[in-house]
Amino acid sequence: MTANTTHQLAPLNQIAAQDPRIVAGINGGYFYRTDTSSFIDNVCWGKNITDAEKPVSLKAPNDGVGDTLVIVDGELRSTNCDCIGYNRPALVVLNGTSTYITVQDLASPPPPGVVSGIAAGPNLVSLNTTTNETFVNIPRDDQNSNILEWSSNTGVGLIESSNEMVLVTVNGYDSCRLWDPVCGMDAYHLAFFMKDYVRVTTAMEMDQGGSTTMFVKGKGEQGIVSCSTDASCSYGPRPLFSALMIGAYDA
Secondary structure, rough: OOOOOOOEOOOHHHHOOOOOEEEEEEEOOOOOOOOOOOOOOOOOOOOOOOHHOOOOOOOOOOOEEEEEOEEEEEEEEEEEOOOOOOOOEEEEEEEEEEEEEEOOOOOOOOOOOOOOEEOOOOOEEEEOOOOOOOOOOOOOOOOOOOOOEEEEEEEEEEEEOOOOOEEEEOOOOOOOOOOOOOOOOOOOHHHHHHHHOOOOEEEEOOOHHHOOOEOOOOOOOEEEEEEOOOOOOOOOOOOOOEEEEOOOOOO
């Protein structure tokens, strides 16, 4: 889901309120922060607020608030940018029973037949189909500056054997202090945690740092159970553009 179809942003619990069937969710992909004049986009270098406020278009992949692909019920809400800084987005495709994670390239369009999906990254865990073993798989050519940043973090994983999706947030804040041993994880530590402890088959990272948020209906502070705008979430959850939500739907 997205905050709406324009360039506006909203906290995760407000995004969840769009549909009463939603029971849980996490923050989504990278985006241009239109809520602050001091923002510098380190995922899509060179993108500015003028670009962010333009309509989304595959022909102009840097236009629109999202830096990574978001498609909801066949409607394109944002695209993978083609700026320096993020050339290997990971995409979780949500096509009902056909849900999978794939790694894309710079400015990649949606794969054929995708109904809904959300891109972020980096990719964290993949399955070796020859040996049937999982392995940490962060692309070596990924230019995403957030890979090595130690901060609060967000991940989504798929467990093939039980047909489950796992949502993970790591508490902390943006750019953790080196002497704070309980603050956050970088992409490599998150990848090993999801592979060895959560036992996922495949996994990818969402946006992290101050964007890291988890919503669980009826829990926490108005549904917010994990928030990382600072060490104590004193500013409340950050306004977001996109989110990965789980709903309770009739069969």
